Amino acid sequence: MDLFCGVGGLTHGLVRGGVHVAAGVDIDNTCSYPYEANNAAKFIERDVASLKAVDLSSLFGNADLRLLAGCAPCQPFSKYSRSGRNADYDKQWPLVLAFGRLVNQVRPELVTMENVPQLLEHDVFERFVGSLRGYKKWWSVVECSSLGVPQTRRRLVFLASRLGDSELRLHTDGLAKVSVRETIGGLRPIAAGEQDPADPLHVSASLTSLNFARIKASRPGGTWRDWPEQLQAACHRKASGATYPSVYGRMEWDQPGPTMTTQCFGYGNGRFGHPEQHRAISLREAAMLQTFPADYSFVPEGGKIKFSSMGRLIGNAVPVRLGEVIAKSLITHVQASSGLSGAGRL
Structure with missing residues (x-):
């Protein structure tokens, strides 16, 4: 499930990396056409802050492994925001915690969040991480050009798992820069x-x-x-x-x-x-x-x-290539946790 899905950059990357995405949620209805036209997933026009656990549970169905992914709007933290940290943008800060609330209510086996590096400087991130009890957690600021994204774009990538103690990280070995x-x-x-x-x-x-x-x-x-x-x-x-x-x-x-x-x-x-x-x-x-x-x-x-x-x-989109790297890294973690090897899907 992809929350704050936009036009589907993260979803498209997850699918390319081997993850089945059931649906994306976003409040912006202009994202509906590109999301559904390019991805075999349902677009749900909804404010993520209003979502309840039952809404997501019904979409996950009887899946053995569930991944909740999201990128809360980053304007309150972004150095590219021309409007600064005004009252309208401040209203978006709780969306990070809304994502955390849904994680704790649904308890998916896997979680990923992508955002701007400036989020690390605010206590909302510490509160978000601290709220996820029972999860193994990893995060790092990644230079996307090192992953094959042809732009200098630094992003915070967060991963969490309830699947044991196998290594959890973003696997970037062998990836080259693209011009x-x-x-x-x-x-x-x-x-x-x-x-x-x-x-x-x-x-x-x-x-x-x-x-x-x-x-x-x-x-x-x-x-x-x-x-x-x-x-x-x-x-x-x-x-x-x-x-x-x-x-x-x-x-x-x-x-x-x-x-x-x-x-x-x-x-x-x-x-x-x-x-x-x-x-x-x-x-x-x-x-x-x-x-x-x-x-x-x-x-x-x-x-x-x-x-x-x-x-x-x-x-505002998540680079597709970043989503693909996240997907493959999570699948590697799942395989290590279950003792499997080779290609697989989530």
């Missing part, structure tokens, strides 16, 4: 503001004439300091501008990309310039850098593509 070129280098070239007729999600935001001149003056891996002075914004010439060298930046072909955020479609929002073409990355390229398959469907045929909503869904 931007390996991920999106084969896609059809498009211009700023253009949409690929064969793939509506392969669309890039338009650029003003000033920003078009800026990206033409940008080099992969460089900063706005490479521009002629007339292209620099007033804020760049202030001392405070030195703190934001990655805005208006281009990615490098042969390195992982930057962290995909909800604003990853905007050239001025980070290092989201295409390495070679004079535009920001497309929504499809952002999804692929989040390790979604190239054919992952986000809207029904003929559906409207909105940059703001698609950027939010893609940027």
